[in-house]
Amino acid sequence: MDFKEITSAPINEAYKALxxxxxxxxxxxxxxxxxxxxxxxGEGKTTTVSxxxxxxxxxxxxxxxxxxxxxxxxxxxxxxxxISGFADLKEIITPSRIENLTYIDSGSKPPNPxxxxxxxxxxxxxxxxxxxxxxxxxxxxAMGSVIDGAIVASLTEGTLIVTSPNKVSFNEFERLKIQxxxxxxxxxxxxxxxxxxxxxxKYYNRYYDMIEL
Ligand SMILES: Nc1ncnc2c1ncn2[C@@H]1O[C@H](COP(=O)(O)OP(=O)(O)O)[C@@H](O)[C@H]1O
Ligand SMILES: [Mg+2]
Numbered sequence: 001m002d003f004k005e006i007t008s009a010p011i012n013e014a015y016k017a018l019x020x021x022x023x024x025x026x027x028x029x030x031x032x033x034x035x036x037x038x039x040x041x042g043e044g045k046t047t048t049v050s051x052x053x054x055x056x057x058x059x060x061x062x063x064x065x066x067x068x069x070x071x072x073x074x075x076x077x078x079x080x081x082x083i084s085g086f087a088d089l090k091e092i093i094t095p096s097r098i099e100n101l102t103y104i105d106s107g108s109k110p111p112n113p114x115x116x117x118x119x120x121x122x123x124x125x126x127x128x129x130x131x132x133x134x135x136x137x138x139x140x141x142a143m144g145s146v147i148d149g150a151i152v153a154s155l156t157e158g159t160l161i162v163t164s165p166n167k168v169s170f171n172e173f174e175r176l177k178i179q180x181x182x183x184x185x186x187x188x189x190x191x192x193x194x195x196x197x198x199x200x201x202k203y204y205n206r207y208y209d210m211i212e213l
Contacts, residue, residue, distance in 0.1 A: 001050055001067055001103065001139070003096040015051045018191055019059070022052075022160065025188040028061060031157035033126060033136045034188075037149040037180070039172040041142045043164040044193035045069075049139040056135065057101035064133040066126075067106040068152050069141040070113035078107030082125070083116045089125075102133070113141075117151045126155060143176055153185035161187060164194040 006012040027034060036045050036052075049065055057063040070080050076094065081087035087107070094103045110116055129136055138156060140149035153159040159180060163173065180187055 001046060001065065001105070003050055003054055003065075003098050003101055003103070005098070006051055006054060011051070012055065015055045018048075018052060019055050022158070022188060025158065027158055027188070028056075028135055032130050032134065033138070033156040033158065035138050035140060035149065035153040035156040035159045035185070036162055037140050037143055037153055037159060037176070037185075038162045038164075039142060039144045039168045039176045041144075043142070043167050044162045044191075045142075046139055048160070048162045048191055048193060049137050053101055053137050054098055056137075057098050060100065062100050062102075062132075062134040064102045064104065064129055064136045066104045066136060066138045068117060068138050068148065070106050070110055070116060070148065071141045071146065072106060073109035074105035074107055076105050076107075078105035079122075080107035080110040080113070080116055082107070083119055083121045084110060114146065114148055114151065117148050117155075123155055143179060144172060147179075150179050150183040150185070153180055154183040157186060158188045159185040161190045162193055163190055165192065166194070166196070 006015065023029070036049050038045050053063045053065045066079060067074065068079060077087040078092050082089060082092045092104050092107065094105065096103050116122065126136060138152050140152045143149035161176065
């Protein structure tokens with residue numbers, strides 16, 4: 001995952017608005033862990049995690065991002081290596097070039113991603129890291145084909161659904177909500193990503209917004 005300064009003012013404002021809306025839901029003050037999920041790949045989960053982490057870290061909050069998309073291996077040791085017992089915590093925690101922003105990448109591609117995320121070692125890790133960081137944002141693989149996102153959502157105190165209007169059908173979105181309901185996820189809202197320019201007005205005249213379900 002690449003953490004970059006957001007150079008476009010409107011985009012920066014849009015992510016700050018997303019952060020503020022999450023704060024209105026109690027994020028940061030009342031609870032610290034957030035899963036970011038979607039139905040399909042390419043809807044913008046990783047982009048949202050990265051930009052939300054950057055704007056939050058820039059406001060002085062200590063942010064940890066965990067890449068729990070174990071379906072995609074990383075070049076460095078990460079979560080899967082730690083949970084399988086092949087890496088220490090200090091080997092997987094990476095500072096980013098943004099102040100206050102730290103990262104744990106996915107690690108080597110494991111044969112059993114779902115079991116890894118379902119493990120006590122993972123939930124214990126999140127509990128332990130909550131003592132060190134102000135917030136933890138967890139990226140996940142798309143929930144359309146694998147259950148990993150729901151497992152992470154059941155573990156975190158809040159869940160943010162990211163959706164792109166042209167990349168998900170009504171039925172897929174319904175299935176996502178049902179699955180998250182079964183996981184007892186605390187759904188905070190939906191971040192609309194990738195709204196076509198001519199449809200801005202329809203969606204509150206903003207590049208990016210969060211609506212309540
Ligand atoms: N609002 C946006 N405008 C332009 N490109 C975007 C936007 N959101 C995501 N992308 C691009 O779309 C691709 C998929 O986004 P990504 O965040 O990786 O999705 P996911 O993690 O849900 O699979 C990436 O190349 C990303 O840079
Ligand atoms: Mg992704």
